[in-house]
Amino acid sequence: MTPSRGPQLREVWLLGATFLVAVAGLIYELIAATLSSYLLGDSVRQFSLVIGVFLAAMGLGAWLSRFVTHALPGFVWAQILLGILGGFLAPVLYFSYMLAGVVGLPLYAMLICIGVLSGMEIPLIARVLKEIGAPEFRFENVLSVDYVGALVASVAFPLLILPHLGLMSASLAFGCLNLLVAGLSLWIFRDRMGGRVWAVWGVALVLSLAALVQAERLVSVVEANLFEDDVILSETTPYQQITLTRFRDRTRLFLDYSIQFDTLDEYRYHESLVHPAMALAPRRSQVLILGGGDGMAAREVLRHADVQAVTLVDLDARVTELFAGHADLVALNGNALNDPRLMVVSQDAWAFVGESRAVYDVVIVDLPDPKSIALSKLYSLEFYGMLADRISAQGLIAVQAGSPMFARQAYWSVVQTLAATRNPQVPGQGLAVVPYHAYVPSFGDWGFVLASPRPLAPRPLQLPPGLRYMTDAIWREAQVFAPDVADMAADLNRIQSHALVGYYNEGWDYWFR
Template sequence: MSEVSGPVRVAPREAWLLVATFLVAVAGLIYELIAATVSSYLLGDSVRQFSFVLGVFLSSMGAGAWVSRYVEEALPGFVWAQIGLGLIGGFLAPVLFFSYAWLGAVALPLFAMLVAVGVLSGMEIPLIARALKEIGAPEFRFENVLTADYIGALAASIAFPIVVIPFLGLMSASLAFGCLNLLVAGLSLWLFRARMRAVHWLAWALALLVSLAALWQSERLVSVVDASLFEDDVILSEATPYQQITITRFRDRVRLFLDHSIQFDTQDEYRYHESLVHPVLSLAPRAEKVLILGGGDGMALREVLKHDRVRAVTLVDLDPRVTELFATNPELVPLNRGAFADPRATVVNRDAWRFAEESTDSFDVILIDLPDPKNITLSKLYSREFYGVLTERLSADGLMVTQAGSPLFARQAFWSVARTMAATRNPIRPGAGLWTLPYHVYVPSFGDWGFVIAAPQQHRPRAPGLPRSLRYLTPDTWAAAQVFGSDIGPVEAEVNSIRDHALVGYYNEGWDTWFR
């Protein structure tokens, strides 16, 4: 008779090493995502930063896998790697934020720490595989280790935007996953205590004490960084799956920052929002249905609702937390005069492009109040393709307007936006582009700032019929807004397309020339 073999029993120590593989994979990918997110917050151009971080991290992991062959004892080496990751990975976000706040530099510490985390992470799998062999694990298969590692990476990639950022934030998340590495080190020390020495226990205990203390004080660390980064008192600092929201206040002056870039200052925001909204609404033959893309703070909505002929306004903003704050926070609601409570207003939290593609509604006026095109993700919302989709949402005699950046600080970028709108297909006159009207105003918080109105049909830039309650815009200032000096006037610039994103280069080159 043939002998029937029973199921292979997995010893606790073998099972723990596979669980540890899963946990360290989670922590390693979280560090990579934190590094990429922090660098995109502080350095801009998220696509470039994510690409650089990914490349450096993976190549460093390869170096770590190669270096692991020189570690004589696998289990003690694995514990040392976890202690190092707990400290370097755990303090990744705090070091980067403090470096940026105090020194104004982040690239050197970012990539130095990223290389260290990558090397230590790359050592983990080879050391775990060797450790399993050393303890005589029956039926050891290297693919089991890799499977646990890949599943851990998947878990981290899903948890990062859904759980980690919304509930922990970057600072606390970095420290919390540092503690996770130290937990892995501590359990490994206990399970394999016969192979460990006192120095391992001492180093682990000190690292855990420092990390837990930092995690306990993480909110205070965030406050210290915010106080260094922002001139005024920080009244709200919150990370969402989409961005970092920071709101500051000095006396009656409130500022909103998204990913550390200023969005408005109540000292002068009326100049921007009046100039964005009222010219296009006044030029529009009809203005019963209005669409606002972006503008989650409700300031543009506030201005739109000053026009009695507006019957319905749809505001589309990606981040529900922004619209929620400005619709419910008692310190913020007065800034937009309770615009979200107006029965004419409807809020949709969705990607602007997807909304424009999937909506079947027609609008008399479309206002594009989106962040600057500093990266490819945002540049696509300033592309000929996107404007083409928006023309399908315009009524027959409708108009749209976009904020287009500074014709002074990023001159080519501004005129690229204008030329892109002019080159957008005309749904009424096939083969022709759109009629455009560029203009600019001075907003102290931003400098000389530009806008472009576009429409399938030409409209005379007549003196607009403005509401009486405006603080800045008048027929005279509107006439002056259409005049460009010789140093900010039209220049050669390519049309922006999702195929080449010429606008990103123009934008970053222009601002770097002035401020870096």
């Protein structure tokens, strides 16, 4: 290395290192936020807390950096510690949840440490650049590179990193990236570094690489302990974690570790959701299903011979791909997703309903529970107002509305929000609603709501053959609520307030936390 090229190489490397550590730091933040939302629920709350704590810790780290006497060794040690803490962030959280059911304490303890170390990086790099006499050094150049790295990480995380690596491998891979930055810094500045740090770096790198190689096995160990049955499929998409388990002939689907169906009793849920609306609708040639990417609701809709076209809208294309192409899963939904009468649209339900001009005889709303603001908007007065414009004059909407037992106020908030939804056929009035519920062993007492522009006249259900649960007698019983789950006061769910999220989480926390 010639004297003239040495300082230039070091300056370029430090700016490159700034970019790399910015990418890694934001990836750790996103991993922490995503994992906490998976394991603790309420994604908006978890993302807000993680971002706030991480930024505060970075500010503390920036302040503490003034007490680091030697900037270059301080930066290298920070990278080694980040490689260890950031790299093992996801493994520690998964195993803590698996072994003790604890997430919050290790999450925020590690997050604060990672944030402090990340906050030290830029001030230390700036000091090193000054120490090596970087020509025309400007602090804003370092910040610009840092911000570009954050942008790259924020774009790459949902589009590339999460779908292709998953959380466990991503955490370990970016831990190795921090260690790579430390190793290259050691080599480029080898004339200024001692031997002890080389030894610590080498041990940390070997352990991190070994864990990265075994990442899939670590995931398998975690899932084997988190789920009662054998995991036959585990996949992370840009939208959620998909897990399928099996024991003998029993298959269960979990999204973000929350059960969606169990083949032992899913027929109770899907028959209750679909058939009252289909049987009571004067016409059912055009049907819209929102959610239901597993095809189970579509299977029940297609039992009705006069159905001419079904549009199924699900955000995550991977779910519908699996349930349309995997032989075992196709058998569960009766090949409904490959029926020529059905069209799959991979789009957000809000966007689809807002953009569509089609009119449907029946709309089946089979969306995930409103545990976050992102989902709560699909249970809002505004969304139901758009949906009311998509049904015919005598059309019906059927909504899965959660448990009137475990989240009683949340359930009745959905009912009352639908009842208050503007009626496009009778201006000045709301929709007519029929609340009902069914017992589904996997979920408990589960609630549904029918809504229509005009009150439904009581009449027997004309049901298709082959049903295992729903009968006319069951339908009549389903409309009766015991005193402990009966109607109660609740605020309407609006996108400005999202009262439903609070009701939902308070109810489930009361029963299960």
